[in-house]
Amino acid sequence: MKDSTALSQKAHETTSFYHHKAPLNADACWYLVDQAKHPEVLRLLFEHDPAPVYDLPYIHSEYREQAHDGPLVIQPTTRQSEEWLNGWLTEGKALALQGLQLTLEKIRNHLVSLNTVRAPHGDSLFRYADPATFGSLGASLSPYQRLRVLGPVTAIHGHYAGAGWSLVKDQSQAVSSELAELCSQPLVLTRENIAAVERYRRHLLATSLAQGNGLADDLVSSWFQQLIELSAPNEQALIEGAGLLVTQGFTRVLSEDELTTVRKTRQGADWSDTLETLATLTHSQEGT
Template identity: 75%
Template sequence: MKDSTALSHKAHSTTSFYHHKASLHADSCCYLVDQAKHPEVLRLLFEHDPAPVYDLPYVHSEYREQASDGPLVIKPTTSRSAEWLHNWLTEGKALALNGPQLALEEIRDHLVSLNTVRAPHGDSLFRYADPATLGSLGISLSNQQCLRVLGPLASLHGCYAGANWSLAKNEAEEASSESNKFCSRPLLLTKENLAAVERYRHQLLANALAANNELDEEVVSCWFQQLITLGAPDEQALVEGSLLLVTRGFSRELSDDELTTICNTRHGACWSDTLEMLATLVHSQEGT
């Protein structure tokens, strides 16, 4: 993966999204939690705050029946609840929302407008409360998309895969009415956005596999690309193929001749056939 600091400066100048090593803000006006990933959050909130101030964006939309599994926006009213939520922020369990003088209702109404996103294959739910969503998508967002996500907010902050990220308006945007213009339109995600998310997730997975097996990250990344070319249907297949190469002693990328042999001699296009050929190919090289 490219150096996140280098990506940060480039992204910040064009999209207002950037990775950084700075501490995440502890003075956020609100926090956002994905209840689908953390179903215990509402119970814990009442344990940390006897009279909590919160809202459920799904309640105010067509997804009312799914409210208990949707986003939860919280305005901390005690130092105890604020500290707990900030800890969740640094652990990658919550997002921090910043918007001076914004009422909870204003933030909630904006979040309701983000419940659904327009994507290449139709409208779908947008998991904006999950730090992984913007953590992997953010680097690909255009300035207009960033403005739409932020709406009246000045910034959003989160942590995904151990990396802190921020989505923020620069001073010129914050002082103008440009963001209001975009808030009336649905958030549109392109094929390029979705492809960027897939690449980011694949890179994180490749890095983890490399670290766990003492391999070069570039080698595992190359395996992923080669396995995709061979028909790997999903991330699980990428892991299966890579681990098979690891167990057979491979520590380098497959050669063009090896790829050609697999393509020409496997019995079918099923992934299981490809795995069998990978095992045979590697086994035939042992001791050479």
């Protein structure tokens, strides 16, 4: 289905994604948990609710054999289970779903349609039940993508990396034939979406490393960018490189001369060679 002008305009006007520090008050009727991260959830559900209402979306798809490692959608039927799930929402272990006239079947069918995402490197499983997924991806979603993710749901709330997030649409909007057609198509993530997730994860890593060592967030973020320019292959390499600079006593960014020295004197293309060269740099506040 093509991104029609009318549907795109509606998506822009009626959907939004935002982070918030205030405690979540979702008033939700449905919750979603990633069993891969919390394999004990089904057992705990029965402890809190003697006759729970739940479903395993993977059972209704080609991923049936992975059903107990996939998403679990729950409608709490007791105050005890509702309080437990709302606590998990606040702890970043569950998502809360809201919507008008939602049924278990309607939610499950929509979630099944999100099992697979079309990405730049091919189709893959989509971890939509993990609060980290939309916590890092949500801000990069286009209005059209937001509408596709929500489908018949009017709001998804979660908590990730110390902040709440919400993906919402205007509850007064009826499900149109255009939306129904949109939800029959795969969710497509672009290279820009993937790059935004990587930037967000790097930001969280930089903040954590900075706070743990009494440094400014911007300094560690700048180190990460310099290390990427020095061909750091992954997040672990960024942590290794920044950790080495901390050990060496650096409290400023690397100078252009120091970057040039690293490029010229490292013995090979392996990241270990770059680390060895970084370890030979002598810190001075002036960068000389």
